Amino acid sequence: MMRSRPPLVEVENLSKRFGTVVALSGVSMRVFPGEVHCLLGDNGAGKSTLIKILSGVHRPSAGRILLDGQEVVFHSPRDALDRGIATVYQDLAMIPLMSIARNFFMGREHVVTRGRGLLARLDMRRANAIAREELARIGIDVRDPAQAVGTLSGGERQCVAIARAVYFGARVLILDEPTSALGVKQASVVLRYIAQARARNLGVIFITHNVHHAWAVGNVFTVLNRGRTLGTFGKDEITREQLLTMMAGGRELEELSAELEEFARADAARAIDVAAEEKEVAATLRREVAFGSGFSDDGRRP
Amino acid sequence: MASSTIAERDERLRPSGVVRRLFGRPELGAVAGYLLVLLFFAVVARGTGMFSAAGILSFLEVSAQLGIVAVGAALLMIGGEFDLSVGSMIGFAGIVVALPAVEWGWPLWLCILLAFTVALLVGWVNGMIVSRTGLPSFVVTLGGLFVLRGLTLGITRALTGRTQIPGLRAQLEGDWLAPLFAGEVGTGIMQWLGEMGWIATRPDGLPLASGIPVSILWWLLLTALATWVLLRTRIGNWIFACGGDPAAARNLGVPVAKVKTGLFMFTAVCATIFALVQTLSVGSADVLRGQLKEFEAIIAAVIGGCLLTGGYGSAIGATFGALIFGTVQMGIFYTGVNTDWFKVFLGVMLLVAVLFNNYVRRKATEGR
Numbered sequence: 292m293m294r295s296r297p298p299l300v301e302v303e304n305l306s307k308r309f310g311t312v313v314a315l316s317g318v319s320m321r322v323f324p325g326e327v328h329c330l331l332g333d334n335g336a337g338k339s340t341l342i343k344i345l346s347g348v349h350r351p352s353a354g355r356i357l358l359d360g361q362e363v364v365f366h367s368p369r370d371a372l373d374r375g376i377a378t379v380y381q382d383l384a385m386i387p388l389m390s391i392a393r394n395f396f397m398g399r400e401h402v403v404t405r406g407r408g409l410l411a412r413l414d415m416r417r418a419n420a421i422a423r424e425e426l427a428r429i430g431i432d433v434r435d436p437a438q439a440v441g442t443l444s445g446g447e448r449q450c451v452a453i454a455r456a457v458y459f460g461a462r463v464l465i466l467d468e469p470t471s472a473l474g475v476k477q478a479s480v481v482l483r484y485i486a487q488a489r490a491r492n493l494g495v496i497f498i499t500h501n502v503h504h505a506w507a508v509g510n511v512f513t514v515l516n517r518g519r520t521l522g523t524f525g526k527d528e529i530t531r532e533q534l535l536t537m538m539a540g541g542r543e544l545e546e547l548s549a550e551l552e553e554f555a556r557a558d559a560a561r562a563i564d565v566a567a568e569e570k571e572v573a574a575t576l577r578r579e580v581a582f583g584s585g586f587s588d589d590g591r592r593p
Numbered sequence: 594m595a596s597s598t599i600a601e602r603d604e605r606l607r608p609s610g611v612v613r614r615l616f617g618r619p620e621l622g623a624v625a626g627y628l629l630v631l632l633f634f635a636v637v638a639r640g641t642g643m644f645s646a647a648g649i650l651s652f653l654e655v656s657a658q659l660g661i662v663a664v665g666a667a668l669l670m671i672g673g674e675f676d677l678s679v680g681s682m683i684g685f686a687g688i689v690v691a692l693p694a695v696e697w698g699w700p701l702w703l704c705i706l707l708a709f710t711v712a713l714l715v716g717w718v719n720g721m722i723v724s725r726t727g728l729p730s731f732v733v734t735l736g737g738l739f740v741l742r743g744l745t746l747g748i749t750r751a752l753t754g755r756t757q758i759p760g761l762r763a764q765l766e767g768d769w770l771a772p773l774f775a776g777e778v779g780t781g782i783m784q785w786l787g788e789m790g791w792i793a794t795r796p797d798g799l800p801l802a803s804g805i806p807v808s809i810l811w812w813l814l815l816t817a818l819a820t821w822v823l824l825r826t827r828i829g830n831w832i833f834a835c836g837g838d839p840a841a842a843r844n845l846g847v848p849v850a851k852v853k854t855g856l857f858m859f860t861a862v863c864a865t866i867f868a869l870v871q872t873l874s875v876g877s878a879d880v881l882r883g884q885l886k887e888f889e890a891i892i893a894a895v896i897g898g899c900l901l902t903g904g905y906g907s908a909i910g911a912t913f914g915a916l917i918f919g920t921v922q923m924g925i926f927y928t929g930v931n932t933d934w935f936k937v938f939l940g941v942m943l944l945v946a947v948l949f950n951n952y953v954r955r956k957a958t959e960g961r
């Protein structure tokens with residue numbers, strides 16, 4: 292399968308200490324184009340730390356990062372961005388008081404800049420038009436791209452952030468718990484968008500502690516526990532229940548089995564909610580594949 | 594396609610008409626407030642000469658002097674920081690210009706160059722301390738307030754034995770740079786208006802208001818420049834982002850520390866322009882100049898719609914804030930009301946503005 296291709300990005304034996312706290316120790320992981328690589332683990336497992344290293348926010352204490360097989364060192368988020376690694380942070384990389392369009396082009400203003408030198412100025416009309424168009428593409432109808440991002444719902448904000456990353460030509464898209472604060476409906480919008488990104492052959496790293504969300508769009512799963520990896524698994528090598536067991540890590544077995552039983556009950560008896568969520572996404576995914584990905588491939592991207 | 598149905602299903606957005614857009618502007622409150630102020634004095638100060646050419650120019654000049662500093666304070670506040678050392682910077686810049694000119698006979702252009710260099714340095718130091726230590730700028734620049742004032746006093750007394758440096762007048766005569774800060778423009782127009790009998794003249798036929806003080810031009814220029822930068826340039830985008838959410842801005846590749854340091858340097862430069870206007874117009878420097886200006890500038894910016902928490906506001910707002918300030922101050926003078934009441938008015942105005950701004954911010958970011 293696609294894993295036979297060379298990885299887009301690879302981390303080797305990554306460790307990170309914050310003073311005395313060991314947030315990561317010896318984590319290795321590879322992300323391939325066209326895959327959604329789910330990073331799972333309980334709170335404090337080190338997921339955010341790992342991706343913050345990948346996106347240039349933190350420097351690793353040990354270990355290295357390879358991009359297209361070449362070792363790279365990121366000194367700042369800008370470095371990672373310029374190399375095509377775009378991250379949508381858990382604590383939302385959006386400025387609520389600023390307009391959607393201004394947020395969309397934040398840090399990338401040169402794309403909508405006219406003129407040179409002292410006369411260089413933002414073409415807000417164009418910025419607004421592009422932002423609106425890109426959001427319409429993913430089904431968010433923004434009538435006024437000049438309105439504050441703060442007026443958008445959480446799901447919409449996540450979508451704006453992802454749309455921005457994709458628009459600016461990200462090759463690796465990192466999403467830190469994009470669905471954790473969202474309701475079912477909004478989460479499925481985001482999940483569908485993740486699937487679209489995969490269809491465009493991006494490498495997606497999707498952090499979540501919701502196994503259902505991971506299962507719906509992921510094809511590879513890496514489980515972290517207390518800063519160490521418990522392994523990487525293809526979707527055909529593991530079950531949802533096994534994933535959950537692993538994520539739970541040190542928890543009591545009884546407690547776990549109770550939870551697993553509840554799974555079975557939910558799946559069998561009610562066959563809704565958990566499964567419904569997955570199904571809705573699966574169904575949309577099928578439609579996406581049938582209708583094309585919703586992204587145009589006309590080379591319009593800068 | 595499936596995606597469009599989701600948009601409808603969620604009934605995405607409320608209508609956002611022109612009215613809503615207008616109400617979204619930060620300076621709205623200050624503009625409305627200023628109209629009220631004008632209306633009030635148009636009635637109360639009727640026949641006092643406040644709205645004669647000379648009267649108008651005098652309250653515009655008072656507003657301009659504050660406005661020059663307020664525009665800097667507004668930009669910095671939008672960028673998420675305060676500068677309480679602005680007032681002391683005014684005093685400091687004054688002696689940096691006057692001392693070498695009067696005591697050592699330096700040419701004026703060199704003194705002015707020195708003053709701006711020193712200002713840039715002070716702003717840079719403020720910015721570096723704030724961004725390196727992560728301490729609140731409120732505290733860092735409060736330190737600056739005392740250090741700069743102390744330096745001003747110490748240096749002046751050590752070198753001259755006084756706290757004032759008079760005698761700049763002689764230097765200014767015939768200097769080509771001085772009119773840039775101290776002169777008047779449009780004297781021809783004012784004279785013509787006087788000859789036409791449209792504005793009041795003195796017995797010798799010259800108009801009472803002989804020209805437009807250049808400080809007013811500086812003020813308008815700085816406001817226009819700041820507005821352009823804020824709304825139409827990349828730096829402006831970054832300034833809003835730095836104040837709105839510095840962590841998010843950094844993650845998106847915005848050089849937050851550089852932007853903030855640049856803003857501190859700009860405020861110090863604004864303070865220096867003010868100091869030059871004052872020092873060169875009066876012809877002397879005084880170690881106590883600029884006291885309380887830091888607070889007045891912040892008040893003008895807040896009245897103008899800048900959020901104390903950063904990330905929102907406008908230079909035009911700060912300019913209207915300064916206008917309210919200057920107009921009320923002179924209005925009270927013209928109407929003969931005890932000036933003590935000016936302070937009461939200011940305090941109340943500030944509170945009203947903060948409440949109003951908070952309300953606007955809630956409206957602007959109301960989640961659903």
Ligand SMILES: Nc1ncnc2c1ncn2[C@@H]1O[C@H](COP(=O)(O)OP(=O)(O)O)[C@@H](O)[C@H]1O
Nearest residue numbers: 309312314332333334335336337338339340341
């Ligand atoms: N900047 C930091 N300073 C100190 N400790 C940190 C920092 N960031 C994360 N940690 C610690 O590292 C561990 C892993 O955190 P994190 O990567 O955020 O976990 P996760 O995202 O999986 O919930 C936690 O114990 C956390 O307290």
Ligand SMILES: [Mg+2]
Nearest residue numbers: 338339381467
């Ligand atoms: Mg996390």
